[in-house]
Amino acid sequence: MISDGREIYHDGVVKRLIQFSIIWAVVGMVVGVWLAAQLIWPGLDFGQFWLTFGRIRPLHTNGIIFGFGVSALMATAFYSVQRTSNVPLFMPRLAWICCYGWQVLVLLGGISLLAGWTSTKEYAELEWPFDIVITILWVCFAVVFFGTIATRRIRSIYVSNWFYGALIIVIAMLHIVNNLALPVSINKSYSLFPGAQDAIVQWWYGHNAVGFLLTGGFLGMLYYFLPKQSGQPIWSYRLSVISFWAFTYTYIWAGPHHLHYNSIPEWVQSLAMVMSLILLAPSWATMINGIMTVSKAWRKLSVDPALKFIVLALAFYGLATFEGPMMAIRSVNIVSHFTDWTIGHVHSGALGWNAMITYGTFYYMVPHMMGRELYSVRLANIHFWLALAGTMLYILAMWGAGVSQGLLWLSIDDIGELSYSFNDVMAAMVPYYALRLVAGLIFLAGTVLMAYNLFRTMYGRHTVAVSPPLIIDELQGTVYKEEPREPSSGNAQEVPA
Amino acid sequence: MKYHGVTLHRKLENNIGLLIFGILFISSIGGLVQVLPSIFQESLKTATENSHLYSAVELTGRDVYIREGCHVCHSQQIRPLLAEVERYGPYSRADEFVYDRPFMWGSKRTGPDLHRIGGKYSDDWHRVHLIDPRSVINNSIMPAYPWLAEWEATDLGDIQKKMSVLRILGHPYTDEEIAAAPEEIAGLSQLDALIIYLQVLGTGLAEEYR
Numbered sequence: 001m002i003s004d005g006r007e008i009y010h011d012g013v014v015k016r017l018i019q020f021s022i023i024w025a026v027v028g029m030v031v032g033v034w035l036a037a038q039l040i041w042p043g044l045d046f047g048q049f050w051l052t053f054g055r056i057r058p059l060h061t062n063g064i065i066f067g068f069g070v071s072a073l074m075a076t077a078f079y080s081v082q083r084t085s086n087v088p089l090f091m092p093r094l095a096w097i098c099c100y101g102w103q104v105l106v107l108l109g110g111i112s113l114l115a116g117w118t119s120t121k122e123y124a125e126l127e128w129p130f131d132i133v134i135t136i137l138w139v140c141f142a143v144v145f146f147g148t149i150a151t152r153r154i155r156s157i158y159v160s161n162w163f164y165g166a167l168i169i170v171i172a173m174l175h176i177v178n179n180l181a182l183p184v185s186i187n188k189s190y191s192l193f194p195g196a197q198d199a200i201v202q203w204w205y206g207h208n209a210v211g212f213l214l215t216g217g218f219l220g221m222l223y224y225f226l227p228k229q230s231g232q233p234i235w236s237y238r239l240s241v242i243s244f245w246a247f248t249y250t251y252i253w254a255g256p257h258h259l260h261y262n263s264i265p266e267w268v269q270s271l272a273m274v275m276s277l278i279l280l281a282p283s284w285a286t287m288i289n290g291i292m293t294v295s296k297a298w299r300k301l302s303v304d305p306a307l308k309f310i311v312l313a314l315a316f317y318g319l320a321t322f323e324g325p326m327m328a329i330r331s332v333n334i335v336s337h338f339t340d341w342t343i344g345h346v347h348s349g350a351l352g353w354n355a356m357i358t359y360g361t362f363y364y365m366v367p368h369m370m371g372r373e374l375y376s377v378r379l380a381n382i383h384f385w386l387a388l389a390g391t392m393l394y395i396l397a398m399w400g401a402g403v404s405q406g407l408l409w410l411s412i413d414d415i416g417e418l419s420y421s422f423n424d425v426m427a428a429m430v431p432y433y434a435l436r437l438v439a440g441l442i443f444l445a446g447t448v449l450m451a452y453n454l455f456r457t458m459y460g461r462h463t464v465a466v467s468p469p470l471i472i473d474e475l476q477g478t479v480y481k482e483e484p485r486e487p488s489s490g491n492a493q494e495v496p497a
Numbered sequence: 498m499k500y501h502g503v504t505l506h507r508k509l510e511n512n513i514g515l516l517i518f519g520i521l522f523i524s525s526i527g528g529l530v531q532v533l534p535s536i537f538q539e540s541l542k543t544a545t546e547n548s549h550l551y552s553a554v555e556l557t558g559r560d561v562y563i564r565e566g567c568h569v570c571h572s573q574q575i576r577p578l579l580a581e582v583e584r585y586g587p588y589s590r591a592d593e594f595v596y597d598r599p600f601m602w603g604s605k606r607t608g609p610d611l612h613r614i615g616g617k618y619s620d621d622w623h624r625v626h627l628i629d630p631r632s633v634i635n636n637s638i639m640p641a642y643p644w645l646a647e648w649e650a651t652d653l654g655d656i657q658k659k660m661s662v663l664r665i666l667g668h669p670y671t672d673e674e675i676a677a678a679p680e681e682i683a684g685l686s687q688l689d690a691l692i693i694y695l696q697v698l699g700t701g702l703a704e705e706y707r
Contacts, residue, residue, distance in 0.1 A: 039607070042630075042638045052640040054566020116564035120599050149513045157510045162520075169517060170524045177528075184662050188560070188654055192666070195594025196541040199602055204532045212524075241506050248520060252527030261576035262602060263591040265538070271531055338572055338606040405606075410580045418583055422609045427636055 009082040010089040011369045013099050015458070017075035018362055020103050022451045024067025025355070029444045031060040036437040040430065050114040058113045058125040064350065065123060065213065067106040072358045073217040074098065074141060077164045079365055080224040081148045084158035090147030098140045105133050117187040121202045123209045124178055128189045131179040138175070142168045159240045163220035166248050170212040178205035196264050200256060207255035214354050215321075216247065219286060222314065225361045226293055229307045230300060235292035239285055246282035250275055257328035260337060269330065276328030283321035290314045305380035309360030312388060316352025323348065335410065340432070341402025344395050351391040351443055359387065359450055366454050375456035383446040383453070390443030397439055401432035542667075545592040549701030550668060551694075553678035554685065556659060557650050558694025561687045562601070564653075565642065572603035573612040573698065586613030586699065587707055593699070596668055608639060613699035623692045645688035653690075656682055 038044045038053050045051040082089055089095050109126045117127045126134070145168060149157055157165075178201055181189035191198050227234055234240055253275035256268045291314060300307050323345050327336045336342060367374045374380060408428070411419040509516050535541060544550075551559060562568070575581050577588040589612050594600055618626075622633065628646060630637040656678045660670045682690065 038640075039638055042640055045640050047641070047643075049642075049644050052565065052642075054569045054640070057566065057569045116566075118563060118566065120563050120566075120568055120601065122604060146513060146517065155511055156507075157513060157516060162510070162516065165516060166520045166524065169520050173521070173525070173528075182662050182666060184659050185654055188659070190659075190662055190666060191599040193536070193598070194542050194666075195597040195600050196591040197536055197538075198598065198600040200532055200535045202600070204528060245523060249523045249526065252524055253531055256531070258604065259602075261578065262574050263589050263594065264541075265535065268531060268535060275527070334576075334578060337576075338604070338610075340605075342605065409584070410578070412580055412583070416583075418580060422584070423634065423636065426638070 008088070009079075010092045010095065011079070013089070013092065013095045014075045014079045014365065015369055017071050017078070017099050018366065018454075019458075020099070021068050021071035021075060021358070022362070022447075022454060024063055024071060024106065025358075025447050026444070026451055028060055028063035028068050029440070029447055031056055031063060033437065033440040033444055035060055036433065036440050039433050040437060050116075055114055055116060058118060059110050061123060062113065062125060063106065063110060065209070066102075066109070068358070069214065069217075069354060070102065071099075071106075072361070073164070073167065073213070073220075074102065076221045076224070076358075076361050076365070077141075077145055077167075077217075079369075080158075080160050080220070081145055081164065084154065084161060084224065085148050085152030086154050087148060087151050089144055090151055091144055094140050095144045098137055098144060101133070101137045101140070105130060105137060112187070115187070119179070119181065119189065119191070121178060121191075122206050124175070124202070124205060127187055128179065128181055128183050129186060131175070134175060135172070138168070138172055142172070158224070159234065159237075159244070160220045160222075160224035162244050163216050163223060166244075167212050167217035167220065170208060170216070170248070170252075174205045174208050174212070178202060199259055199262065200264055200268065203258040204252070204255040207258060208252055210349070211251035211254070214349060215251070215283075215317075218354055218357055219247075221357050221361050222286075222290055222310070222317075225306075225357075225364055226290055226310050226314075229304065229310060229360070229364050230294045230297040232293050232296050235289050235295075239289045243282040243285035243289065247279075247286070250279045250282060254279055254328065257333065260328075260330045260333040273328050273330055276325045280321065280325045284318060287314055287318040287321070290317075305374075305377060305384055306360045306363035308381075308384050309356045309363065309387070312384070313353050313357035313360060316348055316356060316391065320345065320349040320353055335406030336402060337406075339402040339405040339409075340398045340429075341406060344398025344402055347398065348391065348395045351387070351394060355443075355447075356387060356391075359383070359447075362450070362454060366457050370458060372457060375453050375460055379449050379453045383449045386442050386446030386449070390439050390441075390446060393439035393442065394436055397432045397435035401429050401436070404428060404432070541591050542595055543592070544595050544669075546703045547590055547592045547701055547706065548595045549593070549697065550596050550670070551697075553656050553660065553674070553681045554650070554690050555694045555697050556663075557653055557656060557682050557685075557687075558690035558692070559601075560653055560659075561645065561691045562694060563599075565645075567611075568601050568603045570603075570605060570607035570639070571609065571611045572606050573610065574602035575610055575612050581610075585610045587702055589699075590702070590706065593701060596663075598663070598666065611695065611698055615696045615698040615700040620692050620696065623695060624688065627688060627691065642688070645691060646686050648687040650682040650685040650687050650690045651679070653687065 034044065035053060035057055078089060078095060109130045112127065113125060118125045119127055145164060149161060180192040182192065183189040193201050223234065254272050256264060256272035257276050260269050294311055301311060326332055327345060363374065363380055405425055408420045408425045413419045509519050575585045575589045582588055626633050628643045629641050630639040657675050660675045660678055664670045
């Protein structure tokens with residue numbers, strides 16, 4: 001798209017995706033808080049069949065992962081791929097179809113979950129008609145993304161795009177295989193795989209949905225927005241190459257650690273455990289690369305809410321990718337499996353890493369695209385502390401609950417009898433569940449503040465239009481205007497001529 | 498170039514086709530070596546004396562269990578650990594699940610494991626518990642499901658079609674069983690079907706493993 005002789009990017013679709021992502025974040029977290037409350041007051045389903053825990057729990061996970069998460073991934077991928085390729089989006093109309101199609105899918109999919117349509121497979125609960133629509137929309141996403149790269153005017157494909165590329169390719173593979181089923185009717189199908197095999201395939205999918213969607217995709221965000229926001233090139237190009245391929249290779253093997261001591265072959269479990277431990281290396285390589293990147297810009301942290309979120313996300317990424325391999329050790333897993341520790345682990349990733357880095361990128365992108373200052377830096381800072389407090393309390397509550405459950409369930413007294421009934425252990429959970437509810441409310445409050453702040457930035461009358469600041473690309477030694485008309489972007493791997 | 502690897506990577510990152518191929522190749526190795534062999538492992542899909550083929554009513558009850566998301570809070574997988582075997586019964590074996598599509602092992606025990614729940618409580622207990630959990634366990638946090646007693650088992654989809662689809666997948670239903678299915682579930686509530694399913698859970702295990 002050419003306008004008065006300057007290249008401009010297709011940011012309309014990015015802006016809309018950000019708006020949808022924020023809406024899903026609020027909806028998904030409200031449902032999460034509600035679920036937390038139901039675990040204390042079971043009457044909160046109000047006697048309605050479609051509001052029972054078993055039906056709205058998948059609504060929470062799907063709303064967050066596919067509504068909030070994937071919308072944010074599409075937004076940031078479309079935003080960064082144009083700038084790192086120095087061309088506008090390939091087939092922008094298809095990008096719009098992708099944007100609205102995805103929202104309709106999440107909305108109707110959510111309703112179908114409330115109606116009890118479910119394949120039961122975690123993070124793949126949507127029944128077969130939705131699976132087909134997901135596949136089609138995913139192909140659209142791939143065409144726009146890879147098409148933009150194919151038409152790029154910068155020779156090298158930037159690191160962030162490798163991660164977004166891996167997200168698109170690997171999720172497509174996992175989604176198709178895991179959802180293979182024979183339909184009975186519009187809302188019912190039977191898995192092609194029986195019992196133990198179904199479990200292995202599901203956790204190959206389930207773990208790598210976490211791996212390539214919630215980790216790989218969001219690492220794409222990290223590799224683009226961290227250098228942009230900190231004004232520093234990626235610390236080590238070579239480390240990013242090594243960690244990317246090691247990550248892509250190793251993650252796939254780790255799935256069966258969700259099935260330790262379950263009825264699957266032991267060699268599969270042991271292999272998954274070993275690969276999970278190895279996975280610590282590429283994960284921390286990325287974390288170290290990120291922390292070193294920001295190490296020359298620490299002082300920026302005190303004034304820049306976007307950078308704060310991104311750096312804190314990096315810290316939680318390091319925490320979660322350490323905790324994960326530890327929980328994948330079979331003897332640790334004896335305690336942690338089936339308990340709230342798993343829920344805590346997931347949320348240290350989902351709140352601490354995924355949500356935080358997404359918030360950071362939103363605080364970065366919205367003012368940049370609108371050519372305005374953020375409505376309120378103060379609100380963003382309050383959001384930061386709410387998010388941090390909410391996440392920490394959540395993790396602590398679930399560690400307490402999970403470790404207690406694991407140890408109390410396993411506890412056997414001197415004469416070989418179980419020390420505690422299931423009910424005893426359940427009764428002990430109440431304070432932890434209450435703390436978790438408070439934590440969730442705090443985190444949700446922060447998200448609502450952000451929603452207000454960003455929508456005011458987008459639509460408010462009192463925001464000041466600012467001219468894009470001058471940014472110096474240290475590596476290329478050139479001075480250029482910030483978006484929307486810079487010639488290239490934080491492309492740290494470009495070697496100066 | 499000093500580092501050969503860097504030269505190789507230049508090729509990958511300058512060519513989107515090569516990059517896509519590289520990602521696809523590298524990411525499929527794990528699945529091919531670790532997951533694919535399991536798909537061909539006969540012992541994970543072959544019925545033995547421990548395997549139980551669900552009847553029309555049990556299958557209907559299982560679909561109620563699935564629709565209500567019971568698996569979200571209840572596992573069906575007893576690990577071979579002393580405390581677990583003591584609490585729930587004999588540990589789960591792979592051949593007990595060859596007719597489970599999808600698998601119902603779960604990942605979280607907000608409530609107790611249900612793999613060996615069959616026969617532990619009376620039908621009446623289940624009925625009261627499902628309609629009003631807190632009337633039998635005062636601090637239970639399970640949702641109440643009173644409406645299941647009013648909903649017809651026949652409303653849960655075409656049972657004959659379900660059995661025929663499962664037969665394509667290898668479940669050995671006979672023509673007679675499929676023909677008789679609608680009559681078997683006629684008149685039952687979804688609560689009845691669910692209880693019948695719960696009562697058969699884990700009971701297929703042969704005597705020598707108990």
